Amino acid sequence: MNFENRNKEADQSFKVAGNLGPIPYGRQNITEEDIQAVIETLKSDYLTQGPKIAEFEEAFSGYVGNKYAVAVSNGTAALHLCAMALNVQEGDKVITTPITFAASANCVRYCGGEVVFADIDPQTYLLDIKKVRELLEASPKGTYKGIIPVDFAGRAVDLEAFRNLANEYDLWIIEDSCHAPGGHFIDSNAKKQNCGNGNFADLAIFSFHPVKHIACGEGGMITTNDDKLYEKLLQLRTHGIVKDEGKYKNTPEFAIGLDESRIPNPESPIYPNWYMEMQDLGYNYRLTDFQAALGSSQLKRADRGLAKRKEIAATYLKEFKGKDFIKGQSGVVEGHAYHLYVIEVEYRLGLYNFLRENNIFAQIHYIPCHLMPYYREFGWKEGDMPHAENYYKHCLSLPMYPTLTNDEQEFVIRKIKEFFS
Numbered sequence: 001m002n003f004e005n006r007n008k009e010a011d012q013s014f015k016v017a018g019n020l021g022p023i024p025y026g027r028q029n030i031t032e033e034d035i036q037a038v039i040e041t042l043k044s045d046y047l048t049q050g051p052k053i054a055e056f057e058e059a060f061s062g063y064v065g066n067k068y069a070v071a072v073s074n075g076t077a078a079l080h081l082c083a084m085a086l087n088v089q090e091g092d093k094v095i096t097t098p099i100t101f102a103a104s105a106n107c108v109r110y111c112g113g114e115v116v117f118a119d120i121d122p123q124t125y126l127l128d129i130k131k132v133r134e135l136l137e138a139s140p141k142g143t144y145k146g147i148i149p150v151d152f153a154g155r156a157v158d159l160e161a162f163r164n165l166a167n168e169y170d171l172w173i174i175e176d177s178c179h180a181p182g183g184h185f186i187d188s189n190a191k192k193q194n195c196g197n198g199n200f201a202d203l204a205i206f207s208f209h210p211v212k213h214i215a216c217g218e219g220g221m222i223t224t225n226d227d228k229l230y231e232k233l234l235q236l237r238t239h240g241i242v243k244d245e246g247k248y249k250n251t252p253e254f255a256i257g258l259d260e261s262r263i264p265n266p267e268s269p270i271y272p273n274w275y276m277e278m279q280d281l282g283y284n285y286r287l288t289d290f291q292a293a294l295g296s297s298q299l300k301r302a303d304r305g306l307a308k309r310k311e312i313a314a315t316y317l318k319e320f321k322g323k324d325f326i327k328g329q330s331g332v333v334e335g336h337a338y339h340l341y342v343i344e345v346e347y348r349l350g351l352y353n354f355l356r357e358n359n360i361f362a363q364i365h366y367i368p369c370h371l372m373p374y375y376r377e378f379g380w381k382e383g384d385m386p387h388a389e390n391y392y393k394h395c396l397s398l399p400m401y402p403t404l405t406n407d408e409q410e411f412v413i414r415k416i417k418e419f420f421s
């Protein structure tokens with residue numbers, strides 16, 4: 001089946017019948033080219049651990065403009081490996097935002113660390129650096145180990161500011177950039193800093209879940225410029241296994257399985273080809289080759305997708321100009337990757353249900369993490385994060401994805417205007 005044609009047919013039927021399929025808040029776009037890339041890989045010698053992984057990693061590094069990329073099975077695995085590579089230990093305190101997908105915080109818990117939430121800035125919806133500073137100043141140096149800022153909705157965090165603060169307190173930074181491939185902020189030298197480029201954060205992570213900008217089905221990527229962290233990540237991605245003669249801890253005699261007396265050249269015995277060592281407790285967090293092929297194929301359209309997202313955002317903004325539900329970051333913002341287009345509505349449930357009745361599936365991002373029953377068990381309660389909690393009462397993510405047609409967006413806009421009239 002030709003997917004491009006199918007989309008065109010869908011548009012056509014809308015125009016003719018005024019009959020629209022369901023409009024989600026986000027969705028993937030799979031083209032004929034993507035399908036061919038996957039099929040080609042399925043017919044090749046490798047389903048996993050083949051050449052497509054390295055190709056995808058290299059292309060992705062090129063896209064964000066950094067040194068190393070490590071493809072993994074999903075964004076959550078990426079976060080877990082980052083926390084492990086940075087050696088998060090039992091009791092280590094790490095700061096993150098409550099307005100994010102739970103995985104941003106959970107990775108700290110996987111390692112036994114303690115999640116400390118800091119409130120958002122009500123204008124940007126991002127982790128408020130002033131609140132982070134207050135936390136850091138209120139405790140002796142060394143209390144906190146790291147910060148996990150999130151480029152929420154696609155708006156890039158000012159990581160230069162976070163880096164300066166982190167340096168004062170000797171903290172690492174993991175940038176959760178799941179919403180922001182292609183996003184950037186402008187630094188103090190008026191230079192464009194791409195999300196995930198590793199100039200300020202130690203590590204950055206991305207997700208290739210179908211609602212994200214690039215879809216692999218499931219998939220994730222870690223980017224870094226740090227040689228040591230890169231090696232650690234490669235090792236942890238595959239069970240903690242090392243295959244490098246310079247790094248082995250067991251003796252070559254052991255590896256060969258012979259008594260020293262029977263080794264041909266006992267002065268410099270070498271490790272046999274089959275040998276490898278598990279030196280750390282790692283995982284199997286690999287991406288498959290056919291997913292990587294899909295990722296590479298999708299990545300080729302990333303810029304076009306981003307341009308379309310910006311257009312959709314600009315149209316919403318133009319149509320809703322002056323409306324009081326346009327708040328915070330819903331205006332056009334430099335470097336915004338527009339993963340989400342969030343409005344803040346007084347009677348949110350009413351609009352949400354009205355849109356559903358019209359086959360428009362807006363969504364809520366996010367229920368504040370600190371008020372999830374799991375995190376309440378750690379003592380977090382209502383009132384702890386007033387801005388995040390107030391944001392949650394009103395936020396609504398409107399449909400935002402590159403294949404949203406003009407007709408579909410017009411329909412969404414018309415229905416929202418109808419609700420408020």
Ligand SMILES: *Cc1c(COP(=O)(O)O)cnc(C)c1O
Binds near residue numbers: 150218219
């Ligand atoms: C999607 C997402 C994740 C997790 O990614 P998965 O690939 O679904 O595991 C983490 N953080 C944020 C902000 C996300 O949006």
